Amino acid sequence: MIQAPKGTFDVLPDDAGRRELLERNARRILQGAGYQRIETPTFEATELFARGVGEATDIVQKEMYTFDDGGGRSLTLRPEGTAPVCRAYIEHGMHKLPQPVKLWYLSSFFRAEAPQRGRYRQFWQVGAEAIGSAAPEVDAELIVLLAELLEAMSVKGTQLSLASLGTPETRAEYRDELTAYLRDHERQLSADVRNRIDMNPMRAFDSSDPSTREVMKGAPKLLDRLSSEDAEHFAQVRLLLDDAGIAYDLDPTLVRGLDYYTRTVFEFSSDALGAQSGVGGGGRYDRLMELLDGPPTPGCGWAAGIERILLSAGELPVQADVVDLFVALAGADLGRTGFSLAGDARRAGLNAQLELAGRSLRGQLKHADRIRARYVAIVGEEGTSLKNMESGDQLELSPNEVIPTILRGSRLS
Ligand code: HAM
Numbered sequence: 001m002i003q004a005p006k007g008t009f010d011v012l013p014d015d016a017g018r019r020e021l022l023e024r025n026a027r028r029i030l031q032g033a034g035y036q037r038i039e040t041p042t043f044e045a046t047e048l049f050a051r052g053v054g055e056a057t058d059i060v061q062k063e064m065y066t067f068d069d070g071g072g073r074s075l076t077l078r079p080e081g082t083a084p085v086c087r088a089y090i091e092h093g094m095h096k097l098p099q100p101v102k103l104w105y106l107s108s109f110f111r112a113e114a115p116q117r118g119r120y121r122q123f124w125q126v127g128a129e130a131i132g133s134a135a136p137e138v139d140a141e142l143i144v145l146l147a148e149l150l151e152a153m154s155v156k157g158t159q160l161s162l163a164s165l166g167t168p169e170t171r172a173e174y175r176d177e178l179t180a181y182l183r184d185h186e187r188q189l190s191a192d193v194r195n196r197i198d199m200n201p202m203r204a205f206d207s208s209d210p211s212t213r214e215v216m217k218g219a220p221k222l223l224d225r226l227s228s229e230d231a232e233h234f235a236q237v238r239l240l241l242d243d244a245g246i247a248y249d250l251d252p253t254l255v256r257g258l259d260y261y262t263r264t265v266f267e268f269s270s271d272a273l274g275a276q277s278g279v280g281g282g283g284r285y286d287r288l289m290e291l292l293d294g295p296p297t298p299g300c301g302w303a304a305g306i307e308r309i310l311l312s313a314g315e316l317p318v319q320a321d322v323v324d325l326f327v328a329l330a331g332a333d334l335g336r337t338g339f340s341l342a343g344d345a346r347r348a349g350l351n352a353q354l355e356l357a358g359r360s361l362r363g364q365l366k367h368a369d370r371i372r373a374r375y376v377a378i379v380g381e382e383g384t385s386l387k388n389m390e391s392g393d394q395l396e397l398s399p400n401e402v403i404p405t406i407l408r409g410s411r412l413s
Helices: 013-032 046-052 058-062 082-091 136-152 168-184 191-195 201-206 210-217 228-243 306-311 335-347 361-370 399-412
Strands: 043-045 066-068 074-077 101-110 122-131 158-164 262-270 278-284 299-305 323-329 352-354 373-379 384-388 394-397
Touching: 013 101, 013 122, 013 136, 013 306, 043 046, 043 082, 046 058, 046 074, 046 082, 082 101, 082 122, 082 299, 122 136, 122 306, 136 158, 136 228, 136 262, 136 278, 136 299, 158 228, 168 201, 201 210, 228 262, 262 299, 278 306, 299 306, 323 335, 323 361, 323 399, 335 352, 335 373, 335 399, 361 373, 373 399, 384 399, 394 399
Parallel strands: 323 352, 323 373
Antiparallel strands: 043 074, 066 074, 101 122, 122 299, 158 262, 262 278, 278 299, 373 384, 384 394
């Protein structure tokens, strides 16, 4: 038996209702705030992620599905959506549009990670990006919108971590300071952290090694080193979140797995999730556009994992699709009549299904009951009878009376 590759999954009809509800909520919340849908290709030039996400990140170093397209070009299945959206912004000259350009997406992404609950190799994200404004209101509004989406999906036990990374310059100075501190304490650090001191010293804050954690307690914190403009921007974001009643924990060691962030970074986690507790996160990326050869343009955004939202969601009001009409056939040669009745019903705006399995009439009525059809039209040699499945009432009708009768009934109910 051929099975789906490790770390991938099928979205079966039973899961589809909850996913659709998520998409509807995302559309309502994001489009309501002026975000417009964008979809970018599933694969991009590898260089986009190498430059955009950062050569030193785990994503670029170990998690990308990269392949040669046969013509000597290196392509990569997208591991995230921000760099592609920025590429599209540059490629389509969106700087000429009124700013900020506010975009949202719901797409699948690919990372070669070790699969576990909530961590897959193909997964789905809903994301939002606001490009072209450095205003702190953008950051705060994005966070409020994600909080709203998580609330609409009844995500349980959420907690918001917030920090500011400042500008690349502040970060570079801080990085030197932190590197020097790590060198001074090299012997107490885990081999993994020690080997990455020059590559990515911030990752030391992420370590679960007890001795490394002890060292990191005394390490200098970036939040204490922000320039006055960055500190002011961050203070404003916090003020707006306080006004909006959004609770957060300041986490000066918040490390995101992507290198493009500047200033605000944030992450929502859920205690309903276990080890992979990050439901959604993002931040500001004011230098990313330049890294991709675009005009200097600030940006801010987030992405949230669809599967993680659904894993941590409570009861959701998923409604089964209404079946207005089931067309049953009371004889062998009535397929054509039934087929056109079902078609006419659909054109009249009804949800209609036709018997397709050659069941006995009893079997057809049982099936109509199982799919909770409101009406069954039993097409016979002599005429059609229409059964109201709720009241049990049955009317003998000519075929062209079936649809008007249901529509009248719909209007009455
Ligand atoms: P990220 O934190 O790498 O950010 O991913 C966002 C979310 O995607 C995570 O919080 C998690 O819910 C979900 N996710 C990530 N990897 C996996 C996986 N292997 N399996 C299942 N779910 C996963 C980004 O991707 C940034 N592009 C977010 C952003 C947008 N920043 C600014 N704008």
